[in-house]
Amino acid sequence: MKKISYGMSFVILTAFLFTSCNPVTMTTWTNPKEKEKIGNVVVWAMFDKLEYQKPFEQYTANYFNSKGFKALESLNFLAPDVKYDITNLEKKFDSLGVDGILIVTYKGTDKSQSYVPPTTTVYPDFYYNYYNYYNWGYPVYGYGGNVVTSGGYWVTTSTVNLHANLYANSNNDLIWTADIAIDDPNYIDEVSYKIAAQIYSDWQKNGLLK
Numbered sequence: 001m002k003k004i005s006y007g008m009s010f011v012i013l014t015a016f017l018f019t020s021c022n023p024v025t026m027t028t029w030t031n032p033k034e035k036e037k038i039g040n041v042v043v044w045a046m047f048d049k050l051e052y053q054k055p056f057e058q059y060t061a062n063y064f065n066s067k068g069f070k071a072l073e074s075l076n077f078l079a080p081d082v083k084y085d086i087t088n089l090e091k092k093f094d095s096l097g098v099d100g101i102l103i104v105t106y107k108g109t110d111k112s113q114s115y116v117p118p119t120t121t122v123y124p125d126f127y128y129n130y131y132n133y134y135n136w137g138y139p140v141y142g143y144g145g146n147v148v149t150s151g152g153y154w155v156t157t158s159t160v161n162l163h164a165n166l167y168a169n170s171n172n173d174l175i176w177t178a179d180i181a182i183d184d185p186n187y188i189d190e191v192s193y194k195i196a197a198q199i200y201s202d203w204q205k206n207g208l209l210k
Contacts (some may be wrong), residue, residue: 024194028178030206036175037205038100038170039210040070042093045104049081050187056104059192067200069209072096093169095203099210100166102199107161107179114157159183164199166208174209 009076043061063070068158077092084092093101107154159181166176178199184192203209 023183024191024198025177025181026042026195026198026202028202028206030176030208031174034168034173034175036099036170036173037210038166038168038175038208040072040098041102041166042072042096043102043104044074046060047106050075050120053080055188057193059189059195060104063193063196064200069200071099084168090169090172098169099170102164102166103163104164107163110161111157124200157184160185160194160206163203166203167176176206178202 041064043057043064045056047052047056048100054073054075061071077096078204100167125146163183164178164180165174167173168175180195180198182191182195
């Protein structure tokens with residue numbers, strides 16, 4: 001799995017793109033004036049680093065394709081170091097026969113700190129072996145205890161913010177938009193799949209798919 005590091009414009013994290021327990025939250029809006037339905041899409045991650053754009057597009061497209069919804073990666077036909085004008089872009093999209101263009105951009109990383117207060121728990125000695133438990137069973141013998149303290153530290157949470165727009169290829173109009181937040185992410189394949197799953201589910205719910 002590809003880990004992402006600090007010190008880049010795409011992500012400023014100790015370890016970018018997340019494990020299975022990390023949440024992805026998404027706030028979406030669907031354009032009520034746009035009636036276009038999409039049956040296939042281009043995934044275009046407009047990130048500064050090719051090493052992050054490529055896997056994000058790949059895993060996102062793979063998820064869509066696994067659902068029977070055709071998706072293409074922009075890097076398969078758009079060079080990352082070339083500035084295209086609208087005419088050339090339209091020609092490329094038309095030649096591919098795509099209905100929609102999904103563009104994802106990085107919007108920054110927020111950091112917050114929370115304090116985990118210390119807690120102390122006393123565990124009786126009888127927890128640790130059967131003879132102590134036997135002694136505990138006869139209170140006349142008495143028993144001791146072990147003290148365990150946890151907490152008493154600060155936790156830093158990093159939230160990566162992405163923005164996604166879905167445009168209709170037929171008229172270039174905005175169909176759907178989303179603000180996406182990922183808490184303490186680690187791995188790009190896992191986060192891409194989770195984002196793609198939420199996007200696909202939202203498109204289904206809002207009747208955007210053919």
